[in-house]
Amino acid sequence: MTLFISLTHNCQLRCNYCYAGTKYHKPISKETILKSIAFILDFPMRELTFGFFGGEPLLEWELLQFATYEMEKKADEKGIVLRKTFTTNGVLLDDKKVAWLREHTFYIVVSMDGNEQMHNTHRVYADSGNSFKSVKRGLLALQKVYTPKEYSVISVVTPQNISYLNESVKYLHQELKVKNIRLALNYFTPWGEETENYTQIYHRLGAYVIEQYRQNQEITIDIIDEKILTQLEGCSSCSFGEMKIAVAPSGNLYPCERLIGEDSGELSIGDVYNGFDFSKRNKLIAQRGNSNEECKTCELKERCTNSCGCTNYTLTNSISTTNGVVCFFQKLFIEVADEVASTLYQEKNEMFLRKFYGD
Secondary structure, three states: OEEEEEOOOOOOEOOOOOOOOOOOOOOOOHHHHHHHHHHHHOOOOOEEEEEEEOOOHHHHHHHHHHHHHHHHHHHHHHOOEEEEEEEEOOOOOOHHHHHHHHHOOEEEEEEOOOOHHHHHOOOEEOOOOEOHHHHHHHHHHHHOOOOHHHEEEEEEEOOOOHHHHHHHHHHHHHHOOOOEEEEEEOOOOOOOOOHHHHHHHHHHHHHHHHHHHHOOOOOEEHHHHHHHHHHHHOOOOOOEOOOEEEEOOOOEEEOOHHHOOOOOOOOOOEEOOOEEOHHHHHHHHHHOOOOOHHHHOOOOHHHOOOOOHHHHHHHHOOOOOOOHHHHHHHHHHHHHHHHHHHHHHHOOOHHHHHHHHOO
16 A cells, blocks of 8 residues: 655745646644544555655655654554655755654655756746755755665656756766656646657667666666566556555545645545545546557557556546557657667676566
């Protein structure tokens, strides 16, 4: 099971691609936190992934600590293995907070869109000031304590900043020594017809990854590694609304943290005070998957994330229907990943074989 608690709708930044909606100060209450913990721990489980979302979780530091202590205590009483994580914009990371987070074994995802040009394209303060230096300072504080495998950086790629992508990956990897980079494509904006340009950019990314393996330099790019794994293991299914639950500051339950937004309740499947609305939850779960006719006969369907309920709903207002933007980029990611894998496998690259085959 996975539980995400959204601590607040507030954030210092005003990233214009953010799907969390209007930012406002309305933090979760301690009562709602306790109800959330009691609600999720009522399910039989051996392991629980527990995390925070927002807004910016670190704006509610005391609530984050309170929820963590309570969850640790209750999970320990039930003998549940707890894995803790959250995503932060990095602005409020400092030595004291990082030490506490490390002590409590949090895996941290820092939102940083690459180098200064790429990052400042979208990730600005409420007064439109640039946030790059603040986020970099937070990341450097994290790196004093965290090993490269205990955190990652997530960069959102858009039509407006994609031209900086390759230099940004190189900057994060070589200058800031980040080993785990997540590239989150913003599917929810018009991408236009520059498909050849996008293809070239991502193939250059693949070439960079190949060169790092040849130089025995550790690097993980999620869209490449995950697509390589789909060739070996198949694509994992979306746990939307079933094994993954998100709690809004109001206590409303959602099938995924990305659908809380401004908490309109449209996709709410209950609340922590009264439990699931099973009619709504079961209806959403039944709709999961992919109903596009062209996807049913696609040879890449087992390697594609076209069944992500959050992405589909945001794009098409249907949980089970995707669109051509997803199709184009998913095919491109698979193409690049296969090029990387084929090249390194044929070269018998030891780092690559050890990572994906255990050789």
